Amino acid sequence: MVDEILKYIERYDTIIILRHQNPDPDAIGSQIALSSMLQKTYPQKNIYVTGIDLPVLDWIGKMQKISPETYQNALVIAVDTANARRIDNDGSYKKAAKIIKIDHHPNVDPFGDINWVDDTSSSCAEMIYTLTEQTDMLNLSKRSAYCLYAGIVGDTVRFLNGETSYKTLMIAANLAKTGIDISEIALHEDEMSLQVARLEAYILNNLKITDSGLGYIIIRKDTLEKFNLDDGEIDKVVPLIGRINNVNNWIVISEKELNKFRVNLRSKNVSINGVAEKFGGGGHPLASGVYVGSMEDIEALIKDMDRLNK
Incomplete structure (x- = not known):
């Protein structure tokens, strides 16, 4: 499955990364982290993250605005989205040449041409991290590690819920090893207005x-x-x-x-x-x-x- 996803990423010059409506740290963290990794590996490609900007999550990353025409002949990767009607998009994504779904919810709607779904993962961020373990093509930067750690902490509610596993904690530790400020992330996740x-x-x-x-x-x-x-x-x-x-x-x-x-x-x-x-x-x-x-x-x-x- 991962090999097939990487082949499509190699093939397309324009890659658009989407996520679900009412995004959370996992959705935006997965988007920004994957975008960061792809931009570093393929600086010649056009890579976008889109959706409604949510100011309370700007500390993870901001979205980009693109025209509906951008989707023509593009590869769309939808992360952390269980079903097509929850995609944060006006429907322009349907113009894409191929759609890849990467998600950790039960696979009730396999809307992608490729559907990589693992509902045993604590978060989509955990899945994005495993891409770096299975290929030398994608390298983990501090920027992407920061976003993935934020996604894992967000979806596990700071490691409180039942989806937190030994694997989750090992991945979190490996992300922390990159030197990211995990205290800063914890404060962002915990603070309130x-x-x-x-x-x-x-x-x-x-x-x-x-x-x-x-x-x-x-x-x-x-x-x-x-x-x-x-x-x-x-x-x-x-x-x-x-x-x-x-x-x-x-x-x-x-x-x-x-x-x-x-x-x-x-x-x-x-x-x-x-x-x-x-x-x-x-x-x-x-x-x-x-x-x-x-x-x-x-x-x-x-x-x-x-x-x-x-």
Whole structure:
């Protein structure tokens, strides 16, 4: 699989690296790291990273703007993206000559011409690192190591979740060996703005916990607007409810547009991605997401999550 991916990378002069909507450190870290490695190996190629810029993650890297025509005869590599409809793109990527999918979520949508999927990896960043182990063509710079370490720390929630393995820790150690500032990365991942801190206080004061151990909070549009959050900042509060000892699984539901709810589902032990898939979403067994369009669906989803614990 890796050999086939490298052959396509050799073949195309234009390579465009995409990722999922509402990006996290793993998505952007994988993008920027892969781009950095390819630029160093192939300085003559045109290599782009695209998607909506998220200021809260600018410390990892910024996106580029390209025209739809750039995709003609290009190679597209989509990282950390489980299904095609979650690609952060206006659809121009479909003009590409070839599409490669590199992902660590369950392979429910093999949308690529080549699909390298390993759902045993803690993160897509972990997979990108293995490319450097399997070929001499791609070398690890401090820049790419910094981005990959950020991705691993982000997706494992600082090595707390169940996807963290011996392999994950060995890769993290090898990345640290390059001399990157791992304390700086940890601080970036952990810090929050004052408005996020106030939102956390609101959640702790208003969340509900069922008898089965489901914790959930519904933040309606008018309430959310009072916190004046920057794009991406609501993701900072998602792990909070899981720190409560009698919570087994939890949901953070936020309404950014009227009757359009973003639902983050998390669990400590029971698989919840089946619930996300039932409502049109997906993800990992212990971390998934979905958008729903009504309070009726929200209530049904809460019941399904509660039922899992019983």
